[in-house]
Amino acid sequence: MKLATLKSAxxxxxxxxxxxxxxxAVKATDIAxxxxxxxxxxxxxxxxxxxxxxxxxxxxxxNAFAFDATKTTxxxxxxxxxxxxxxxxxxxxxxxxxxxxxxxxxxxxxxxMYQGGSDSFIGPRDxxxxxxxxxxxxxxxxxxxxxxxxxxxxxxxxxxxxxxxVMLVNDVSLRNLAMNELGKGFGFFNCKPSSxxxxxxxxxxxxxxxxxxKKIHLPIISHLNQKWFGNPNAGIDMTFDFPTLIAxxxxxxxxxxxxxxxxxxxxxxxxxxxxxxxxxxxxxxTLADGKPSTEFMKxxxxxxxxxxxxxxxxxxxxxxQEVMRYHPPA
Amino acid sequence: MKLATLKSAxxxxxxxxxxxxxxxAVKATDIAxxxxxxxxxxxxxxxxxxxxxxxxxxxxxxNAFAFDATKTTxxxxxxxxxxxxxxxxxxxxxxxxxxxxxxxxxxxxxxxMYQGGSDSFIGPRDxxxxxxxxxxxxxxxxxxxxxxxxxxxxxxxxxxxxxxxVMLVNDVSLRNLAMNELGKGFGFFNCKPSSxxxxxxxxxxxxxxxxxxKKIHLPIISHLNQKWFGNPNAGIDMTFDFPTLIAxxxxxxxxxxxxxxxxxxxxxxxxxxxxxxxxxxxxxxTLADGKPSTEFMKxxxxxxxxxxxxxxxxxxxxxxQEVMRYHPPA
Numbered sequence: 241m242k243l244a245t246l247k248s249a250x251x252x253x254x255x256x257x258x259x260x261x262x263x264x265a266v267k268a269t270d271i272a273x274x275x276x277x278x279x280x281x282x283x284x285x286x287x288x289x290x291x292x293x294x295x296x297x298x299x300x301x302x303n304a305f306a307f308d309a310t311k312t313t314x315x316x317x318x319x320x321x322x323x324x325x326x327x328x329x330x331x332x333x334x335x336x337x338x339x340x341x342x343x344x345x346x347x348x349x350x351x352x353m354y355q356g357g358s359d360s361f362i363g364p365r366d367x368x369x370x371x372x373x374x375x376x377x378x379x380x381x382x383x384x385x386x387x388x389x390x391x392x393x394x395x396x397x398x399x400x401x402x403x404x405x406v407m408l409v410n411d412v413s414l415r416n417l418a419m420n421e422l423g424k425g426f427g428f429f430n431c432k433p434s435s436x437x438x439x440x441x442x443x444x445x446x447x448x449x450x451x452x453x454k455k456i457h458l459p460i461i462s463h464l465n466q467k468w469f470g471n472p473n474a475g476i477d478m479t480f481d482f483p484t485l486i487a488x489x490x491x492x493x494x495x496x497x498x499x500x501x502x503x504x505x506x507x508x509x510x511x512x513x514x515x516x517x518x519x520x521x522x523x524x525x526t527l528a529d530g531k532p533s534t535e536f537m538k539x540x541x542x543x544x545x546x547x548x549x550x551x552x553x554x555x556x557x558x559x560x561q562e563v564m565r566y567h568p569p570a
Numbered sequence: 571m572k573l574a575t576l577k578s579a580x581x582x583x584x585x586x587x588x589x590x591x592x593x594x595a596v597k598a599t600d601i602a603x604x605x606x607x608x609x610x611x612x613x614x615x616x617x618x619x620x621x622x623x624x625x626x627x628x629x630x631x632x633n634a635f636a637f638d639a640t641k642t643t644x645x646x647x648x649x650x651x652x653x654x655x656x657x658x659x660x661x662x663x664x665x666x667x668x669x670x671x672x673x674x675x676x677x678x679x680x681x682x683m684y685q686g687g688s689d690s691f692i693g694p695r696d697x698x699x700x701x702x703x704x705x706x707x708x709x710x711x712x713x714x715x716x717x718x719x720x721x722x723x724x725x726x727x728x729x730x731x732x733x734x735x736v737m738l739v740n741d742v743s744l745r746n747l748a749m750n751e752l753g754k755g756f757g758f759f760n761c762k763p764s765s766x767x768x769x770x771x772x773x774x775x776x777x778x779x780x781x782x783x784k785k786i787h788l789p790i791i792s793h794l795n796q797k798w799f800g801n802p803n804a805g806i807d808m809t810f811d812f813p814t815l816i817a818x819x820x821x822x823x824x825x826x827x828x829x830x831x832x833x834x835x836x837x838x839x840x841x842x843x844x845x846x847x848x849x850x851x852x853x854x855x856t857l858a859d860g861k862p863s864t865e866f867m868k869x870x871x872x873x874x875x876x877x878x879x880x881x882x883x884x885x886x887x888x889x890x891q892e893v894m895r896y897h898p899p900a
Contacts, residue, residue: 251610251826280581318826320648320689323759344753354756355685359650359826370822371723393701393898414822423674426684427757429653433822492700492744492763496581496648496689568723 241286241293241443243268243405244557245275245313247363252276253313257293258440262557265307266296275315275441279497282388282404290443309557314361314437315407316386316498322358322435323489324382324411324502325351328472329479331507331520338523351480351488354427356411358500362436364559368412368537369566370433376416377537377563381462381516381545382409383455383474384502385482386441390495399483399490400453408438408460409502410545410559415519415536437500438545439557450549454481458555460506462516463544464537469521470514474506474547537563571616571623571773573598573735574887575605575643577693582606583643587623588770592887595637596626605645605771609827612718612734620773639887644691644767645737646716646828652688652765653819654712654741654832655681659809661837661850668853681810681818684757686741688830692766694889698742698867699896700763706746707867707893711792711846711875712739713785713804714832715812716771720825729813729820730783738768738790739832740875740889745849745866767830768875769887780879784811788885790836792846793874794867799851800844804836804877867893 242260245253252274256265271288272278278285295301326332329347336343362368370377386405394402417431444451450458457475461468480488485501506516515521522532537543546558572590575583582604586595601618602608608615625631656662659677666673692698700707716735724732747761774781780788787805791798810818815831836846845851852862867873876888 318650320650321687323687326756347754350750350754352754352756353759355687355759357651357653357685357823358688359829360824369722375822391899392699392896395899398899417822420680422755424677424680424682425752425755425757426656426682427755429683429685429819430821434824489759491760492705492747493687494690494764499689566722569721569725569728 241290241446242440243275243289243315244440245315245317246311247313251317253317257289257296258307259296260446262307262309262440262554264296264304266292266301266304268292276498279386279388279404282497309439310365312439313363315405315441316437316500317361319358319361319498319500320496321499322356322502323353323499324356324504325353325480325485326504327351327478327480327485328504328507330477330509331505334520334523338526348479351485352504353485353488356432356435360434362434364436364439364557365561366436367562367564369564371566371568373538374416375414378413378415378518379462379537379543379545380411380413380505381460382411382503382506383460384409384437384500387486387495387497387499387501389497390486390490390499392490392492392494394487394490396484396487399486402486403444403482405441406444406447406451406456407441408545408547408556408559410436410543410561411502412436413517436559436561438559442555447555454483458547458549459513460516461546461548464518465542466544468514470516472506472508472513472516474503477508478503539563539565571620571776572770573605573619573645574770575645575647576641577643581647583647587619587626588637589626590776592637592639592770592884594626594634596622596631596634598622606828609716609718609734612827639769640695642769643693645735645771646767646830647691649688649691649828649830650826651829652686652832653683653829654686654834655683655810655815656834657681657808657810657815658834658837660807660839661835664850664853668856678809681815682834683815683818686762686765690764692764694766694769694887695891696766697892697894699894701896701898703868704746705744708743708745708848709792709867709873709875710741710743710835711790711800712741712833712836713790714739714767714830717816717825717827717829717831719827720816720820720829722820722822722824724817724820726814726817729816732816733774733812735771736774736777736781736786737771738875738877738886738889740766740873740891741832742766743847766889766891768889772885777885784813788877788879789843790846791876791878795871796874798844800846802836802838802843802846804833807838808833869893869895
């Protein structure tokens with residue numbers, strides 16, 4: 241099953257069901273007005289949503305309409321929790337190496353995770369509005385899951401059952417604000433502006449063999465200004481799988497329905513697959529040439545993030561965004 | 571005006587209006603079913619809520635009932651954002667001093683703020699359920715504000731107008747998990763379990779002269795196991811006032827309605843007023859005696875946090891919680 245949220249007068253949009261091919265859609269607001277409300281009652285809603293999805297797939301619905309990803313918000317336009325990991329530890333190791341700092345070996349066993357802002361996500365085709373190019377604007381192509389209610393203290397062995405949906409993320413990052421915030425020790429804040437998620441969120445079951453219950457075994461493809469930037473496989477080099485990340489997040493508190501857990505920048509140690517963020521590429525350039533040559537994003541630059549199935553069909557629809565100048569209130 | 575949320579079958583509870591004296595209440599669900607929904611339409615709802623509050627105050631409402639703080643959730647049982655600062659910088663300086671580390675002077679001008687988990691707050695009289703006493707269980711008595719929609723890039727001069735409500739917080743903290751997380755650089759996560767907020771949230775206007783538009787000039791009183799622990803004045807030594815904290819949080823993204831911004835542990839440099847968390851007291855003991863003598867909280871320990879007005883009337887109702895052992899799912 242595939243779900244999306246249409247922009248509407250309501251902050252949380254309108255829940256729709258989308259066909260596998262992303263060509264057609266049908267409203268689901270009578271089952272649950274919003275995706276959050278569906279997740280709040282997932283046990284009750286999932287069956288009804290699935291039944292309608294199957295009817296949509298077999299063209300039985302006269303009220304179906306053409307799906308238009310440009311009219312969607314992020315599947316959850318706002319969420320009660322967005323916790324983002326850095327689960328591809330080879331990427332973290334590279335970051336450290338380029339700074340000449342050794343990575344603690346505990347990073348291979350103890351997940352890195354930060355609490356992100358979840359009150360104001362941007363749509364997958366919305367501009368990335370920022371006031372200053374000098375902040376070092378970067379994208380991060382990631383996979384994320386949305387959970388149902390997760391009990392505190394769940395084990396990694398049992399955490400997988402709470403994964404309701406899978407989607408992609410552009411975790412927009414401001415690299416030149418990050419160093420100051422790292423130094424303060426309170427984690428990322430200003431350096432993490434609003435994130436954007438893929439037009440469509442899908443159930444693990446709909447991913448077929450690409451989903452092994454713990455991670456998704458497909459490349460995540462990034463194009464910066466319409467040029468290939470990377471297509472590392474999200475199933476390779478993921479040191480901490482999603483159930484492990486959920487268990488980590490739930491160590492000392494329960495996770496509410498609609499919690500989003502991100503993988504962090506997808507990164508393969510085989511560098512021929514490119515990168516999922518500019519800062520990684522700059523580090524590779526620094527290690528090779530002594531200095532970076534790829535610039536951070538400027539106003540007018542675009543980033544497209546997508547994942548294709550075995551038949552080259554887009555699974556989640558594309559995140560496709562342009563960086564634009566924001567003018568703060570006078 | 572004073573608002574609270576009654577526990578109900580719904581995750582977000584039921585919005586009620588509470589009398590100034592915290593003695594009586596009336597339902598407001600016909601105006602807005604939940605506090606979040608009122609905040610989403612604050613411009614429309616505030617007037618209707620205020621009118622009913624005034625009617626409640628003058629005993630005009632036959633459907634009023636006795637207010638019972640034990641039946642409340644936190645005013646927002648879950649929120650889209652909980653961003654907590656450390657605005658009493660003398661406390662931060664003390665933390666550093668006790669570790670023998672100098673505090674960067676920039677900490678006096680650049681606010682410390684971390685993104686907290688906001689998906690699963692606990693009620694003001696709910697137990698603090700935790701699996702392990704060895705985590706170093708501490709409370710933190712703080713003031714917080716709830717905002718309406720805040721535009722990105724708002725200035726501190728204009729940010730005050732977005733403060734809708736004021737309340738108290740117990741920012742439960744696990745001190746023995748904090749050092750490892752500080753070392754990882756991604757901020758606090760496991761060391762910050764679910765927070766609890768005061769039974770009642772109040773409009774700035776209802777605070778009268780105690781509110782100067784930027785901070786609240788009253789002591790926040792903590793009792794640990796029914797013994798006085800501290801009553802530092804929240805209006806003294808607050809290096810960054812609430813408009814400044816809001817502007818900091820909104821530097822690179824807008825803040826959605828219902829954003830909660832916390833002050834961090836209230837702390838006065840005049841130590842005779844005691845402390846608002848155990849770790850501060852332990853640091854003072856370490857500086858005085860070479861080692862701490864106050865232990866962190868154990869199962870069965872209680873913490874009560876309250877603020878009284880000039881007439882010794884409780885403004886927000888008391889946060890009053892017992893630490894209890896949590897048994898994770900098998």
